[in-house]
Amino acid sequence: MKFTAPVEKNKNYTATIVDLTYQGMGVAKIEDFPIFITNALPGEEVELSVTKVAKSYAFGRVVKFIKESPDRVNNIDVAYTQTGIAPLQHLSYPGQLAFKQHQVEALFAKAHLDDVKVNETIGMETPYHYRNKAQVPVREIRGQLETGFYKRGSHDVVPIEDFYIQDPEIDKAIVVVRDLLRRFHIDAYDEETNTGVVKTVMVRRGYYSHEMMVVIVTRTHKLSMVNELVEEITKALPEVKSIIQNVNSARTNVLLGQTDRIHFGSSVIHDQLMGLTFEISAHSFYQVNPQQTERLYNLAIEKAQLAGKENVVDAYCGIGTISLAVAKHAKQVYGVEIVQDAISDAKTNANLNGIDNVEFKVAKAETQMERWHEAGLQPDVIMVDPPRKGLAPEFITAATDAQPSRIVYVSCNPATLVRDVQLFMEKGYHLEGAVQPVDQFPQTTSIESVVALVKD
């Protein structure tokens, strides 16, 4: 039987928005057929134009608002939605926090775990200007070198000076560098022809230290006027402690190449997190919202209920942020992480802070967990902070075989959190207390949460 959608491309319809997807798109239904619409909020009545029809859904755009949501924020800069920098900025901040709580609740309910309580999302006092790192593409647009952000789903750069969610000092630094590149007639990279010089400008600024690092990513080894450029950058930006030229000749989406040339200062900057000092290189992963990371990790440590006598495993440990923060509350901490460089940083950071009860391994968490178990390690607490895809099932098996009394799960994807919690339940663990969402990325749809699981 041939299927016919109840809507047609380029036709207009009137509908009420009934839901908001995890990507922040409004959902309207016409004869039960879902239409996904950017910049539309639940409760709103809109006239929409259908832009694409697929087999079981369609996309549309708002032509006219007939009734607006009381949660709508109207001072939208179109570049933020165009580029996906702040896809939820049209929703009030309390509305964003409620949306995130609801998303987590809905996923647990869908898995028939209706009795799981999800707390209100812990938000920020100032839910913008929070990012301590920016990486902006550099392109020539209509004969002029520009810095900005990619238009959603494309590689077209939209020029932007105020990135809204970044530390304003970083935004200022990007404009300084952009203006100097223009002044010294340094070419922007051209992606189509793979010619030109400067591909990206990356800036990091320590939240507490205010130390700044500027990384200029180039296609070529040669960067003309580099001495003049460095001199002017340091003059205009006294916080700069490191200027690096990173050479990335490869035609890929990977941001940084292998070669770094330190043109000014050190190869690293420092910042503090959880009262500890961290050394951060251009290549290190470092949490981008330090204020909320401290909240999230403090909660995770609270949920670990440590008395100082425990063996703790920190799986997926990155540069050891959780391991090092937990060390003073535990007897011994064992960290595992797949990226070699992150573990080198973790070891350096342990030394820098005089912490000697932490041992770091480079391995897949699932493999190392098995090895530790076979070697007789009995962790009292296992803490996990996996990437979006969640835990490997083998990790869950090895972790529960080791029978820790509690497991603390820090998650950046509630869908995989729910899946993994179900697996832990099958292995004799249950949730203790509520799921706590923490808003690490205001104005975006990302959701972080933390839960504790204890042995039945």
Ligand SMILES: C[S@@+](CC[C@H](N)C(=O)[O-])C[C@H]1O[C@@H](n2cnc3c(N)ncnc32)[C@H](O)[C@@H]1O
């Ligand atoms: C969400 S981050 C955790 C960050 C860390 N807690 C921190 O604050 O720096 C997830 C980490 O898991 C690592 N990872 C991904 N897959 C892994 C695996 N199979 N085994 C171990 N680590 C893995 C990633 O390299 C990344 O550092």
